[in-house]
Amino acid sequence: MPYCQGCELDKKLIKAHAIPESFFVKMRNEHGAPKLMTDVKGIYPKKAYVGVYDNQILCRNCEDRFQSVDDYGQQILLQQESNHEQLMVSNKVYGYRVKNVDYKKLKLFFISVLWRASLSNQSFYAKVNLGPYQKKAKDLIWNNNTGEQSEFAFVVAKFTDSSIGKTMLDPHPDCWDGVNYYRFYMYGYVVYIKVDKQKSPEMFKKFEMTADGDLIIIGRSIENSNELPVIISLLKNASN
Numbered sequence: 001m002p003y004c005q006g007c008e009l010d011k012k013l014i015k016a017h018a019i020p021e022s023f024f025v026k027m028r029n030e031h032g033a034p035k036l037m038t039d040v041k042g043i044y045p046k047k048a049y050v051g052v053y054d055n056q057i058l059c060r061n062c063e064d065r066f067q068s069v070d071d072y073g074q075q076i077l078l079q080q081e082s083n084h085e086q087l088m089v090s091n092k093v094y095g096y097r098v099k100n101v102d103y104k105k106l107k108l109f110f111i112s113v114l115w116r117a118s119l120s121n122q123s124f125y126a127k128v129n130l131g132p133y134q135k136k137a138k139d140l141i142w143n144n145n146t147g148e149q150s151e152f153a154f155v156v157a158k159f160t161d162s163s164i165g166k167t168m169l170d171p172h173p174d175c176w177d178g179v180n181y182y183r184f185y186m187y188g189y190v191v192y193i194k195v196d197k198q199k200s201p202e203m204f205k206k207f208e209m210t211a212d213g214d215l216i217i218i219g220r221s222i223e224n225s226n227e228l229p230v231i232i233s234l235l236k237n238a239s240n
Contacts, residue, residue, distance in 0.1 A: 002056065004057070004058055004059040004062055005057045005058060005062075005119050006057075006058050006059065006061075006062025006063075006065065006138075006142075007059060007061065007062050009059070011059040011061075012059060012060070013055055013056060013057065013058060013059055014055065014058065014059065014060050014063055015053040015054070015055045016053060016054055016055070016057055016058040016063045016116065017051055017052065017053050017054075017070075017116070018052070018054075018113050018116035018117035018120055018125055019051060019052065019113055019117075019168070019184070019186060020051075020070040020073065020074055020113075021051045021053075022070075022074040022078065023051065023074065023077075023078070023168070023186050023187045024051030024052075024168070024187075025051075026078055026187050052120075052122050052124045052125070053122075054116075054119070054120040054121060054122050054125075056121060057116065057119045057120060057121075058116075065141075065142075066112050066116075066141075068105070069105050069106075069108045069109040069112055070109065070112070072102065072105040072106065072109055073105075073106065073109035073110070073113075076098060076101060076106060076215070077186060077187075077189055078187070080098070084096040084097070084098050084217065085097040085098070085099070087216075087219075093160050093219050094218075094219045095158075095216060095217055095218050095219040096158065096216070096217040096219070097214050097215070097216055097217075098214060098215040098216075098217065099214050101209070101214065101215040103146070103209055103210065103211045103212075103213075104144075104146050104211070106209070106215070107146045107152065107154065107209070108140070108141060108144070108146060110152070110154050110184075110191060110193055111137050111140055111141060111146075111152050111193070112141050113184060114128070114130065114137060114152070114182060114184075114193050114195075115130065115134065115137040115138055115141060117171055117182075117184075118130040118134055118137075119134075123170075124170050125170070125171060126170070127170060127171065127172040127173060128171050128172070128173075128182060130195065133195050136151070137152065140152070146211075149208075149210060149211070150194070150199065150200065151194075152193055152194060152195065153193075153194045153200055153204075153208045154191060154192065154193045154194070154208065154209065155191075155192045155204050155207045155208055155209075155218065156189060156190070156191050156192075156207075156209075156215065156216075156217045156218070157189065157190040157191075157192070157217065157218040157219070157220045158188055158189050158190070158217050158218070158219060158220065159188050159190070159220050159221070159222045159225070160219045160220065160221065161221050161222055161223060166187050166188040167185070167227075168185045168186065168187060169185045169227060170185075171183060171184040171185065174192065176192075176201050176203065176204060177201035177202075177203070178198070178201075179194065179196045179198050179199075179200060179201050179204075180194070180195050180196040180198075181193060181194050181195065181196070182195055189217075190220065192204065
């Protein structure tokens with residue numbers, strides 16, 4: 001029998017997602033079936049109707065453990081998106097404020113996405129490897145504990161100016177002022193999750209959500225981003 005990475009028992013494994021299916025379904029409903037694209041020659045785009053799943057990591061009971069936080073993550077980021085308060089300066093949107101957010105649920109949602117992505121053998125998640133932090137992430141999830149504020153601290157941004165910004169690029173490691181993060185794309189959102197014992201850089205610290213604060217979402221422009229050339233390259237390769 002296969003081995004479950006959650007309960008660590010030999011059990012039947014099921015199709016498990018890292019980024020919940022709902023984020024891909026949202027894209028499918030608005031823009032047609034999502035396609036997985038790469039800039040590697042010889043590998044062609046393929047449709048991903050239900051997103052990226054892995055049937056080699058979790059059993060049904062362990063996958064169900066994530067249902068509550070997965071539902072909460074998509075509730076805050078997708079279902080309530082139209083209710084996010086715009087933060088504007090001179091009629092330009094610089095960010096959003098979301099009040100009454102359950103810090104514990106949202107943080108555990110991001111940690112669980114990170115942990116499952118690290119376990120996955122799917123090429124979409126190939127750049128995510130928690131190494132020594134994998135056990136810590138699992139312990140927090142299994143104990144329903146967010147840990148210290150500095151552990152897996154997160155910052156959320158959002159592209160504000162183009163539907164192309166909803167492209168879901170593969171998650172990858174990132175580094176800001178010498179501090180290590182992983183960057184995830186979730187249908188227009190960019191989530192930075194700290195995987196480092198060092199203190200957060202000042203540019204991020206003021207936007208990190210805390211247990212007693214609101215969720216502040218940074219507004220980003222896709223037109224002036226590093227992601228735009230990557231997206232254009234993928235689209236060009238897909239059309240060849």
